[in-house]
Amino acid sequence: xxxxxxxxxxxxxxxxxxxxxxxxxxxxxxxxxxxxxxxxxxxxxxxxxxxxxxxxxxxxxxxxxxxxxxxxxxxxxxxxxxxxxxxxxxxxxxxxxxxxxxxxxxxxxxxxxxxxxxxxxxxxxxxxxxxxxxxxxxxxxxxxxxxxxxxxxxxxxxxxxxxxxxxxxxxxxxxxxxxxxxxxxxxxxxxxxxxxxxxxxxxxxxxxxxxxxxxxxxxxxxxxxxxxxxxxxxxxxxxxxxxxxxxxxxxxxxxxxxxxxxxxxxxxxxxxxxxxxxxxxxxxxxxxxxxxxxxxxxxxxxxxxxxxxxxxxxxxxxxxxxxxxxxxxxxxxxxxxxxxxxxxxxxxxxxxxxxxxxxxxxxxx
Amino acid sequence: xxxxxxxxxxxxxxxxxxxxxxxxxxxxxxxxxxxxxxxxxxxxxxxxxxxxxxxxxxxxxxxxxxxxxxxxxxxxxxxxxxxxxxxxxxxxxxxxxxxxxxxxxxxxxxxxxxxxxxxxxxxxxxxxxxxxxxxxxxxxxxxxxxxxxxxxxxxxxxxxxxxxxxxxxxxxxxxxxxxxxxxxxxxxxxxxxxxxxxxxxxxxxxxxxxxxxxxxxxxxxxxxxxxxxxxxxxxxxxxxxxxxxxxxxxxxxxxxxxxxxxxxxxxxxxxxxxxxxxxxx
Amino acid sequence: xxxxxxxxxxxxxxxxxxxxxxxxxxxxxxxxxxxxxxxxxxxxxxxxxxxxxxxxxxxxxxxxxxxxxxxxxxxxxxxxxxxxxxxxxxxxxxxxxxxxxxxxxxxxxxxxxxxxxxxxxxxxxxxxxxxxxxxxxxxxxxxxxxxxxxxxxxxxxxxxxxxxxxxxxxxxxxxxxxxxxxxxxxxxxxxxxxxxxxxxxxxxxxxxxxxxxxxxxxxxxxxxxxxxxxxxxxxxxxxxxxxxxxxxxxxxxxxxxxxxxxxxxxxxxxxxxxxxxx
Numbered sequence: 001x002x003x004x005x006x007x008x009x010x011x012x013x014x015x016x017x018x019x020x021x022x023x024x025x026x027x028x029x030x031x032x033x034x035x036x037x038x039x040x041x042x043x044x045x046x047x048x049x050x051x052x053x054x055x056x057x058x059x060x061x062x063x064x065x066x067x068x069x070x071x072x073x074x075x076x077x078x079x080x081x082x083x084x085x086x087x088x089x090x091x092x093x094x095x096x097x098x099x100x101x102x103x104x105x106x107x108x109x110x111x112x113x114x115x116x117x118x119x120x121x122x123x124x125x126x127x128x129x130x131x132x133x134x135x136x137x138x139x140x141x142x143x144x145x146x147x148x149x150x151x152x153x154x155x156x157x158x159x160x161x162x163x164x165x166x167x168x169x170x171x172x173x174x175x176x177x178x179x180x181x182x183x184x185x186x187x188x189x190x191x192x193x194x195x196x197x198x199x200x201x202x203x204x205x206x207x208x209x210x211x212x213x214x215x216x217x218x219x220x221x222x223x224x225x226x227x228x229x230x231x232x233x234x235x236x237x238x239x240x241x242x243x244x245x246x247x248x249x250x251x252x253x254x255x256x257x258x259x260x261x262x263x264x265x266x267x268x269x270x271x272x273x274x275x276x277x278x279x280x281x282x283x284x285x286x287x288x289x290x291x292x293x294x295x296x297x298x299x300x301x302x303x304x305x306x307x308x309x310x311x312x313x314x315x316x317x318x319x320x321x322x323x324x325x326x327x328x329x330x331x332x333x334x335x336x337x338x339x340x341x342x343x344x345x346x347x348x349x350x351x352x353x354x355x356x357x358x359x360x361x362x363x364x365x
Numbered sequence: 366x367x368x369x370x371x372x373x374x375x376x377x378x379x380x381x382x383x384x385x386x387x388x389x390x391x392x393x394x395x396x397x398x399x400x401x402x403x404x405x406x407x408x409x410x411x412x413x414x415x416x417x418x419x420x421x422x423x424x425x426x427x428x429x430x431x432x433x434x435x436x437x438x439x440x441x442x443x444x445x446x447x448x449x450x451x452x453x454x455x456x457x458x459x460x461x462x463x464x465x466x467x468x469x470x471x472x473x474x475x476x477x478x479x480x481x482x483x484x485x486x487x488x489x490x491x492x493x494x495x496x497x498x499x500x501x502x503x504x505x506x507x508x509x510x511x512x513x514x515x516x517x518x519x520x521x522x523x524x525x526x527x528x529x530x531x532x533x534x535x536x537x538x539x540x541x542x543x544x545x546x547x548x549x550x551x552x553x554x555x556x557x558x559x560x561x562x563x564x565x566x567x568x569x570x571x572x573x574x575x576x577x578x579x580x581x582x583x584x585x586x587x588x589x590x591x592x593x594x595x596x597x598x599x600x601x602x603x604x605x606x607x608x609x610x611x612x613x614x615x616x617x618x619x620x621x622x623x624x625x626x627x628x629x630x631x632x633x634x635x636x637x638x639x640x641x642x643x644x645x646x
Numbered sequence: 647x648x649x650x651x652x653x654x655x656x657x658x659x660x661x662x663x664x665x666x667x668x669x670x671x672x673x674x675x676x677x678x679x680x681x682x683x684x685x686x687x688x689x690x691x692x693x694x695x696x697x698x699x700x701x702x703x704x705x706x707x708x709x710x711x712x713x714x715x716x717x718x719x720x721x722x723x724x725x726x727x728x729x730x731x732x733x734x735x736x737x738x739x740x741x742x743x744x745x746x747x748x749x750x751x752x753x754x755x756x757x758x759x760x761x762x763x764x765x766x767x768x769x770x771x772x773x774x775x776x777x778x779x780x781x782x783x784x785x786x787x788x789x790x791x792x793x794x795x796x797x798x799x800x801x802x803x804x805x806x807x808x809x810x811x812x813x814x815x816x817x818x819x820x821x822x823x824x825x826x827x828x829x830x831x832x833x834x835x836x837x838x839x840x841x842x843x844x845x846x847x848x849x850x851x852x853x854x855x856x857x858x859x860x861x862x863x864x865x866x867x868x869x870x871x872x873x874x875x876x877x878x879x880x881x882x883x884x885x886x887x888x889x890x891x892x893x894x895x896x897x898x899x900x901x902x903x904x905x906x907x908x909x910x911x912x913x914x915x916x917x918x919x920x921x922x923x924x
Contacts, residue, residue: 080818086818087818090839371746373827382739388777388795389798391776393769396772453664457661461661467664476905485899489674582858600767617771629763
C-alpha cells in the first residue's frame with residue numbers, strides 16, 4: 001500500500017535518445033492507474049522505471065515517501081506481471097508462485113498458505129503441480145497474477161498483461177483484475193495500448209504520446225472533456241470524427257460551417273469562440289452523438305452518403321465521407337438502413353468539441 | 366538490471382577470461398612476435414625480421430612438401446567425405462529398415478580419438494599390405510590414401526547426421542508440390558533437395574575443410590610422416606620443427622603463423638562463398 | 647511397386663555391407679587382442695584358434711605395463727573437471743556479456759569467436775612455456791588450460807541461446823528478490839540446460855581424446871589414455887608387444903563405445919546442434 005510520485009522524470013538511452021522528459025505524475029494509494037497510448041509512447045518505459053528495471057536518467061521517483069531512484073527492484077516492495085507472463089519454465093506453478101517468498105525467507109507453512117489462497121482465488125488449484133508449458137494462455141496469465149499476488153506488494157505493476165489473450169478471455173480477465181484490485185486494496189499501475197481496457201478498468205487514466213502525458217483524468221472526464229485532439233481521438237470507439245469548419249457569427253450566434261452545412265453552436269461556448277471568428281477550427285463529433293434525423297428536424301442536420309452500413313445488433317455503424325475524410329456515425333437500429341444510400345443525421349450539438357486547428361488543443365466543449 | 370549486474374563482472378566473466386587470456390590471447394600475440402625472432406626459450410628471443418619466413422619457404426623442403434601434401438589431402442578428403450555422407454544421408458532418410466542401427470554404426474568411429482584411430486588403421490592397412498609384402502611406410506602414396514580412408518571412416522558418420530538433420534528440415538510439402546508439378550526424382554534432388562540443404566552443406570564443408578587441414582593426431586599415429594617425412598602434414602611438420610630441430614623454433618613459429626593465416630583465409634572465403642548460396646527460409 | 651521393393655533391398659544390402667566395412671577395423675583389433683603376440687603380424691585376419699588364443703593375457707600385460715588404469719582415471723578426472731568448469735563458467739560469461747551491452751563486452755565476444763579458427767600449433771609453443779611457468783602442468787592444473795581453449799566455442803554457443811531467451815523472465819526473478827548470481831543459477835541456468843548438454847558433449851569428446859595438449863603439459867609422468875598409447879608405440883622402436891598394444895587399444899575404445907551406446911541420442915543431437923550453431 002503506497003502512493004507513487006514521479007517528479008521531473010527523464011529517460012535518456014545510452015545512444016542519446018530521450019524518450020521521456022520532465023514527466024510528473026502523482027498516483028494515490030490504492031488507486032488503479034492505467035498508462036495508455038500508442039506503441040512507443042513511453043508507457044512501458046515509465047512502468048519499468050517504477051519497477052526499477054530501467055534506470056532513471058533524471059528526476060525523482062518516490063514509492064510511499066521513500067526516494068527509490070537507486071533502490072533495486074527487489075527492495076521496492078513491488079510485484080510485476082509481464083506481457084509474456086515470464087513464468088519460470090522449469091518450475092511448477094506452485095514453485096513459480098512460491099519463489100519470491102522463498103527468496104524473502106518466508107516460513108514454509110506461510111508460503112504454502114499464501115500460495116494456496118491465491119490459487120484458490122484464481123481457480124488454478126488443480127494446476128499447481130504442472131509446468132507452465134502444460135498450461136493454456138489464460139491459465140498462465142492467472143499464474144502470473146498469482147505470483148504477484150502472494151507477495152502482497154505495496155504496488156502492483158502490470159505490463160500489457162492481456163494482450164496475448166484472445167478477445168473473449170480478455171474480457172473475462174478484465175473483470176477478474178478489477179475484482180482483484182478491489183480485494184487486494186493495493187496500488188495498481190497498468191500499461192495497455194487498448195483504450196477499452198483503460199476505460200473499463202482504471203480509476204484514473206494517463207494518456208501518453210511521444211513520452212509526454214497528454215491528460216491524466218478519470219475515464220468520464222477523458223471521454224467527455226478531452227484536452228486535445230489526440231486524447232479525443234484515442235479515447236472512444238469508434239473514433240471521434242474531426243471536420244474542419246469555419247466559425248461565423250450570425251446575429252448573436254456562432255455557426256460552424258462545412259460543405260453545405262451550418263451547425264449552430266450552443267451559446268455556452270460563445271465566450272471561447274470570439275477569437276476564432278472567421279477562422280478555421282476542427283469540429284469534433286463522436287459517432288454516438290449522431291442520430292437519424294426526424295422529418296421535422298431542420299437545425300443541425302447533415303446528410304451522409306452511407307458507403308457501408310454495419311448492423312451489430314443494437315446499433316448501426318454508418319461509414320461515409322465528409323470533406324473527403326472518413327466519417328462514422330453510430331445510430332440505434334430502429335429503422336432499416338442500407339448501404340449506398342443517403343441519410344439525414346442530426347448532430348447533438350451540446351456534445352460537440354471544438355479544437356484549435358494549429359495546436360490541436362480543445363477550445364471548448 | 367544492467368546496472369545491478371555490472372559490478373558482477375569479476376564473478377561472471379573474469380575466471381573464463383583470465384584462463385582464455387593466459388592460454389590463448391597472450392600466447393597468440395607472443396607467438397606472432399616470436400615468429401620474427403630467433404629463440405630457444407621465450408626469454409632469449411632476438412629480433413631477426415622476416416628471416417624465419419624466408420627460411421621456411423627457401424631452406425625447408427619439408428615445409429613445402431607438407432603444404433602440398435596437406436592441400437592434396439584436404440581436397441580429396443573433403444570431396445569424398447561429403448559426397449559419401451550426403452549419399453548415405455539420402456539413403457537413411459528414405460525410411461528403410463534398420464535406419465537407427467546404420468546411423469549408430471556409421472557415427473561411432475567419430476567418438477574414437479585420433480591417436481587410437483591412427484593405430485587401428487595402422488594395423489588394418491599393414492595387415493592388408495602385409496599380404497603383398499609391403500607396409501604403410503613403403504610408399505608415400507600408401508600413407509596418403511591411408512589417411513584419406515581413415516578420415517573418411519572417422520568423419521562420414523558425423524557429416525551424415527548433419528545432412529540427415531538438414532534433409533529432415535525440408536518441408537514434405539515442397540517435395541510433394543514438385544512431384545505434382547511433374548518433376549522427376551533427379552530434378553527434385555537438384556532443384557529442391559540440394560538448394561534446401563545448403564546450410565548443412567556450408568557447415569559440413571567448413572568442418573571437413575578445417576578438420577582435414579589441421580589433422581595431427583591421426584597423421585602422427587598412422588604414418589608419423591614416414592617415409593622420410595613425405596607424409597607429414599602441416600601440423601605435424603610444424604610440431605617436428607619446434608621439437609625436433611634445435612635452433613629452428615623461430616622457423617616453427619613462422620610456419621605456425623603461415624598455417625594460421627591459411628586456415629583463417631580458407632574459413633573466411635569458404636563461409637563467404639557457400640553462405641551466399643543458402644536459401645532464405 | 648516391384649521395382650521399388652528391389653531397390654529397397656539393394657539399398658539395404660549396400661548399407662549392411664558398408665556397416666560391416668565400418669565395424670571391420672574395430673573387429674580386427676578385438677580379435678587380435680586375444681591372440682598371442684607372435685601370431686598377429688603374420689596372420690592378422692585369422693580368428694584366434696587353439697594355438698593362437700591367449701585369453702586375457704594381453705589385457706593383463708597391457709594394464710600392467712602401460713599404466714592403463716591410472717591413465718584411464720587421470721583422463722576421467724581431467725575430462726570431468728574440465729567439462730564442469732567449462733559448462734559452468736562459460737555459461738556465466740556468455741550470459742553476462744550478452745545481457746550487459748557494452749563495447750568492452752562485445753570485444754570480448756569477438757575475441758572468443760576469433761579463437762575458434764586459430765589452429766593449436768599457432769599457440770602450442772608459447773602456451774606450453776607459459777603454462778609450465780604457472781605450474782599448470784599437472785592433472786588439476788590442466789583444467790584451467792582446457793577452460794581457456796574450450797571457451798571460444800562454448801561461449802559462442804551459450805550466447806546464441808541466451809540471445810533467444812526473453813529477458814523478462816530474468817527481470818521477474820530480480821523483482822522476486824534475486825540478485826544476479828541467484829538469478830543465474832536458479833532461473834537462467836536451468837533454461838540453458840539443452841545447450842549445456844550439447845556443450846558438455848562436444849567438450850567431453852574433444853578432451854577425452856585429446857593428445858597433444860596433455861602430451862606437452864603432462865608428458866610421461868601423468869599420462870592420459872591417448873598419451874599412454876602413443877608413448878607405448880613411440881618408446882618401443884619396433885620392438886612392440888603387438889598383443890598388449892591391441893589390448894590397450896580395445897581398453898581405450900570400450901568405455902567410449904559403452905558411453906556412446908547409452909547416450910547416443912544426446913551425443914548425436916549435441917553434435918548436430920553444435921554444428922548448426924557453430
